[in-house]
Amino acid sequence: MTTATMNKSDLMAPPVAQTIQQRSLVIGVIGAIVSIAGAFLAPESFYSAYLEGFMFWLGLSLGCMAILMLYHLVGGAWGTVIRRILESGMMTLPLMFVLFIPILLNLPKLYFWARPGLTDPKIVEITHSYLNFNGILLRYMLYFVIWVGMAYFLNRWSTEQDTTAGQSTLRFRAMSSIGLVIYSLTISFAVIDWVMSLQARWISTIYGMLFIAGEALSAFCFCVVIESILGKRKPMSDYLTDTEVHDHGKLMLAFVMVWAYFNFSQWLIIWAGNLPEEIPWYKLRMNGGWEYVGLFLVVFHFAVPFALLLSRQLKRKARTLVRLASWLIFMRMVDIFWHIEPVSEHSTFHISWVHFAIIAGMGGLWMAYFFHNLRSRPLLAVNAPQTLRLLEPSHE
Numbered sequence: 001m002t003t004a005t006m007n008k009s010d011l012m013a014p015p016v017a018q019t020i021q022q023r024s025l026v027i028g029v030i031g032a033i034v035s036i037a038g039a040f041l042a043p044e045s046f047y048s049a050y051l052e053g054f055m056f057w058l059g060l061s062l063g064c065m066a067i068l069m070l071y072h073l074v075g076g077a078w079g080t081v082i083r084r085i086l087e088s089g090m091m092t093l094p095l096m097f098v099l100f101i102p103i104l105l106n107l108p109k110l111y112f113w114a115r116p117g118l119t120d121p122k123i124v125e126i127t128h129s130y131l132n133f134n135g136i137l138l139r140y141m142l143y144f145v146i147w148v149g150m151a152y153f154l155n156r157w158s159t160e161q162d163t164t165a166g167q168s169t170l171r172f173r174a175m176s177s178i179g180l181v182i183y184s185l186t187i188s189f190a191v192i193d194w195v196m197s198l199q200a201r202w203i204s205t206i207y208g209m210l211f212i213a214g215e216a217l218s219a220f221c222f223c224v225v226i227e228s229i230l231g232k233r234k235p236m237s238d239y240l241t242d243t244e245v246h247d248h249g250k251l252m253l254a255f256v257m258v259w260a261y262f263n264f265s266q267w268l269i270i271w272a273g274n275l276p277e278e279i280p281w282y283k284l285r286m287n288g289g290w291e292y293v294g295l296f297l298v299v300f301h302f303a304v305p306f307a308l309l310l311s312r313q314l315k316r317k318a319r320t321l322v323r324l325a326s327w328l329i330f331m332r333m334v335d336i337f338w339h340i341e342p343v344s345e346h347s348t349f350h351i352s353w354v355h356f357a358i359i360a361g362m363g364g365l366w367m368a369y370f371f372h373n374l375r376s377r378p379l380l381a382v383n384a385p386q387t388l389r390l391l392e393p394s395h396e
Contacts, residue, residue: 008162008378008382010234010235011235011378011379011380011382012235012375012377012378012379013230013371013374013375013379014230014233014234014235016229016230016233017230017371017374017375018371018375020229020367020371021367021368021371021372021375022368024363024364024365024367024368024371025364025365025368026364027360027361027363027364027367028360028361028362028363028364028365028366028367028368029361029364029365030360030361030364031357031358031359031360031361031362031363031364032361032362032364032365033361034357034360034361035050035354035357035358035361038352038353038354038357038358042352042353042354043109044344044345044346045344045346045350045352045354045355046354046358047103047106047109047110047344048110048340048341048343048344048345049341049352049354049355049358050102050103050358051103051110051194051195051340052333052336052337052340052341052355052358052359053355053358053359053361053362053363054096054099054100054103054362055194055195055211055336055340056218056332056333056336056359056362057092057096057099057362057363057366058096059211059214059215059218059332059336060089060215060218060219060222060366061089061090061092061093061096061366062090062093062147062183062187062215063089063214063215063216063217063218063219063220063222064085064086064087064088064089064090064219064222065086065089065090065093065147065150065151065154065179065183066180066183066212066215066216066219067079067086067216067219067220067223068083068086068087068090068154068176069150069154069175069176069179069180069183070176070180071083071086072154072169072172072173072175072176073173073176073177073180075386076247076386077243077244077247077386077389077390078244078247078248078251079386080380080381080384080386080387080389080390081227081236081239081240081244081380081390082223082226082227082248083158083380083381083384083386084374084377084378084379084380084381085222085223085226085227085374086219086223087154087155087158087373088370088371088373088374089219089222089370089373090151090154090155091151091155091369091373092366092369092370092373093144093147093148093151094148095365095366095369096144097144097148099362100140100144103194104136104137104140107133107136110198111131111197111198111200112200113126113127113131113197113200114127114131114132114133120201122201123200123201126200131193131197131200136193139189139190139193140190140193142186143186143187143189143190146182146186147183147186150175150179150182150183153175154172154175154176154179157171157172158377158381159377161381161382161383161384162377162378162381162382162383164383165383167383169384169385184208184212187208187211187212187215188207188208188209188211188212189208191207191208191211192207192208195207195211195339195340198340198343199280199281199284199343201277201280202277202278202280202281203277203278204266204270204278204281206262206265206266206269207266209262210259210262210263210266213255213258213259213262214259214332214335214336216255216258217252217255217256217258217259217328217332218328218329218332220248220251220252220255220325221252221325221326221328221329221332222325222329223248224245224248224249224252224318224321224322224325225322225325225326225329227240227244227245227248227318228318228319228321228322230379231318235379235380236379239380239390240318242316242317242318245315245316245317245318245321246312246315246316248315248321249309249314249315249316249321250309250315252305252309252321252324252325252328253305253306253309253310253315256301256302256305256306256309256328257306259301259302260301260302260306267282270282284342284343285338285342288342288347288348288349289348289349290338290342290348290349292349293334293337293338293349294338296334297331297334297335297338300327300331301328301331301332301334301335305324305327305328305331308324309324333359337351337355
C-alpha cells in the first residue's frame with residue numbers, strides 16, 4: 001500500500017474492534033442493571049461511587065479531546081497514529097452528558113450545601129449566589145455545549161478531510177489554540193462545581209490543574225492500550241513502530257511528572273500557609289485509613305511509574321508499556337476515589353461492591369460507544385498531510 005493507492009477499506013478497524021464493542025456493551029448493560037440495584041440496596045455508597053465513575057470516564061473523554069488539540073497544534077507522527085483513537089474517545093461526550101443527569105437530580109445526596117437547614121452564613125451566601133440547582137444546571141449545560149461543540153467540529157472537519165484531498169489544516173490549529181484555553185477553564189470550573197464543592201468551605205487555586213494533568217495521562221495510557229490491541233493486526237501493524245510507541249511512553253512520563261508536580265505544589269502551599277480554610281481537605285485524607293491510600297498514590301501513581309518510564313527499552317516495547325499504562329489507568333481511578341470518597345457518609349476507609357458495578361457499567365457503555373466510533377472511519381486520516389508523511393518513507 002502506498003500513499004498514491006491508499007484505499008480507505010484497507011485502513012478500517014479489524015474485526016476484533018467489533019468483538020470488543022459487543023462484549024463491552026454486554027458488560028455495560030449488566031453493570032448498569034447492577035448499579036441501579038445498588039442505588040436501592042446500598043444508597044450510602046451509590047452516589048459518591050457514581051460521581052467517581054462519572055469523573056473518571058468524563059476525564060478520559062476530555063483528555064482525548066485535549067491531546068487531540070495538542071496534536072493539531074504541534075503535529076508529529078506520535079499523534080498521527082492515535083488521532084482516530086483520540087477522536088473516537090472525545091466523541092463519547094454525548095454519553096457523558098446523559099450520565100450526569102442522575103447527579104443533577106440527586107444533588108442533596110452528594111452535596112451538603114444542597115440540603116435544607118443550612119446554618120453557616122458563608123455557605124448560605126454561596127448557595128444563594130453560586131452553588132444552587134439553577135446554577136449547577138446552567139453551568140452543566142454550558143460546559144457540555146462547549147465541549148460537545150468543539151468535539152463536533154474537530155470530528156466533522158476530520159471526516160471532510162477524508163473525502164476531499166488538499167484541505168487546509170489551519171482551521172484545526174485555530175480551533176485547537178483557542179480550544180485548549182477554553183477546555184482548561186471549563187474543566188477547572190466543572191471540577192469546582194462537581195468535586196471541590198463536596199467540601200465547599202475549602203479552597204485551592206490549583207485544584208483544576210490536578211484533573212487536567214490526570215485526564216491527559218489517562219488519555220495517553222488509554223491510547224497505548226488500544227494501539228497494543230490494534231497493533232497486532234492490520235492495518236495498524238503496518239505503520240505502528242517502536243518509535244511511535246516510544247514517543248507515547250515519553251509523553252506518559254511527562255504527564256506522570258506534571259501530575260506529581262501539581263499535587264506536590266498544592267500540598268506545599270497549603271502546608272506553608274497553614275490556614276484554617278485550607279487544611280481540612282488534607283486533614284480528612286490523613287486519617288481513618290485514607291492516609292494509606294494517599295501513600296499508595298505517591299508510590300504507585302508517581303514513584304514506581306516514574307522510575308520505570310525512565311527506561312528507554314521499556315518505552316519502546318508495546319507489550320511492556322501496555323502493562324504500565326493499564327496500571328496507571330487503575331491508579332487514575334484510585335486518585336479520583338481518594339478525592340471524592342472521604343467526603344461520603346463513611347468517616348473511615350470504605351469501598352463497596354457498588355464502586356465496581358458503576359465503573360464496569362459506565363465503562364462498558366463508554367467502550368462500546370468508543371469502538372462504534374472507531375469502526376465508523378479509517379484508522380488513519382487518509383488525506384491529512386501528516387498521514388502522507390508517515391506512510392510515504394516506508395513505502396518508497
